[in-house]
Structures are given as C-alpha cells and as structure tokens.
C-alpha cells in the first residue's frame with residue numbers, strides 16, 4: 001500500500017531519557033492482543049514482571065500505572081525496561097507507533113508525528129522549507145473520487161497557507177475564504193470559557209487558561225520574526241494535514257478546518273502571552289506551548305468532538 005509522510009518525518013527520533021514529558025508518564029497504555037500473547041509466552045523473572053504489571057480485567061489489557069502515573073517499565077534513567085530486556089520489537093503496538101498518527105484512505109495511508117511529543121513538536125516547528133509530502137512506500141493506488149477531490153482541495157489550501165509573500169494570518173484568511181468559512185468573531189475570553197469546559201489532562205493547562213483569561217487580548221501581539229512566521233506556517237499545515245482527512249469519514253470538513261485554525265490561534269495567543277510577560281520567545285518555548293495544547297486538546301477524542309460540535313452550532 002502506498003504510504004506518504006511530510007518530508008520532515010524521517011528525521012524524527014525519540015529523545016528517550018532526555019525527554020522532559022515522556023509519553024510513558026500520564027497515559028494509560030493499552031496492550032494489543034498479539035503483544036499480550038507474546039508477553040504471556042515470556043518465561044522467567046521478566047515474564048512474571050510483565051504479567052503482574054498488566055491489568056487484563058477490563059475490556060482492553062493495559063499497563064498498570066505506578067506512582068505519578070509512570071509506566072511500570074519506565075526506569076529511573078528514563079529508559080524502557082522492555083526494550084532493554086527484550087529489544088524494540090517487543091513493544092506493544094501503541095508504544096511502537098507513538099507519536100505517529102495515520103490517515104487511512106481506501107488504497108493508501110498518510111503518516112505523521114504528533115505534537116504531544118516534544119521531539120516531534122520541535123522537529124515540525126523548526127522545519128524551514130515549505131512542508132511537502134513524500135512517498136515512503138510506493139504502490140499503485142486507486143482512490144475513491146471523493147478522496148482524490150479532497151487531496152486536491154487540501155493541496156490548494158496548502159498553496160495558500162504556504163504563500164510566504166503574505167503573513168500567516170492573511171494566508172489563513174484566504175484559506176477560510178476559499179472554504180466559504182466566515183471569520184470567527186468570539187473573543188479570547190469566550191474561547192477560554194469554551195476550553196475550560198473540556199476534559200483536562202494536566203493542571204498546568206488550567207494555569208495557562210487562567211493567564212489567558214486575565215490577559216488583555218489587544219495587548220497580545222507578537223513581533224513579526226521570520227522564524228516565528230515559518231513556525232506558525234508549519235503549525236497550521238500540521239493541523240490541516242492531521243485533522244482534515246477524517247472529514248472523509250465524518251463529513252465535518254468545515255468544522256475540522258475551523259478546529260485547525262482555532263488551534264493555531266490558541267497556540268499563538270499563548271505564545272503572545274509568554275512574549276508579553278518575558279519580552280522574548282524562542283522555538284523551544286513555542287514547541288512546548290504546542291506540545292501542551294496538543295496533549296490537552298488534540299490527543300483527546302472527546303475534546304476534539306466537543307470543539308467540532310461547537311463549530312457546527
């Protein structure tokens with residue numbers, strides 16, 4: 001099957017023990033049936049440890065998290081004991097795949113890395129060239145007509161969003177106009193109240209929302225640094241790549257486009273707030289803001305659904 005990815009994809013590398021927000025902390029990780037059967041076949045002390053660390057009582061088997069929501073196999077050096085003991089091929093499907101996400105078409109697949117991972121966020125936002133898709137695995141593909149049409153429309157949107165002769169804000173205006181979507185006129189404070197009603201992962205997000213609520217929206221302005229404009233371009237291209245394709249299943253293209261733009265805006269507001277407080281901003285700070293937003297909003301199906309519903313009201 002044909003597989004395509006953004007051109008930065010192959011450069012992704014997990015930073016493991018150097019990761020400050022490891023994906024092995026805070027998430028309940030399901031163990032797929034094949035891996036569970038493999039773990040059950042492991043003998044000796046490590047096999048015992050595997051079995052006693054997996055909860056099989058519920059609908060899906062998952063690792064029992066330890067204190068501070070750590071995966072029981074994440075050791076003090078920040079490394080995975082399963083990899084050390086059995087090798088990378090022993091990871092369950094989720095651990096092996098994360099932070100990758102996929103868009104499935106009838107006869108092809110798109111892959112990318114998600115921004116809830118700090119290494120991925122840094123990779124995406126610091127990519128300098130206009131993001132393009134490259135083929136990782138070639139094969140004849142026969143797509144449905146609506147899939148071909150969707151890819152054509154997304155290509156046109158990317159041409160607008162990557163037009164470096166304009167500011168990112170005005171490119172987004174062009175893209176929304178092309179989709180027949182009116183500008184959202186809700187104030188930042190109104191949006192903060194919407195985001196407050198969503199599911200919460202980390203209490204840090206509340207602190208961010210508090211700060212946004214108390215800010216004067218008119219003073220949240222960022223300088224026009226070239227690197228910042230390029231990073232914002234990568235951000236909106238990422239959201240449209242990752243989230244628009246699902247509209248082929250649920251028909252919510254307009255709401256998904258609004259979600260992509262709103263996600264860009266929230267991250268930009270938070271970046272501007274940081275700049276207002278500190279008088280500076282760099283790519284590391286922006287990547288961290290994007291990581292928090294992605295973990296809180298983008299990695300929660302409930303939160304995405306709630307926002308899509310709001311856009312469709």
Ligand code: SF4
Pocket residue numbers: 013014015016019020021022023024098099116117118119120
């Ligand atoms: S969040 Fe990313 S960099 Fe950190 S441990 Fe997970 S995959 Fe590696």
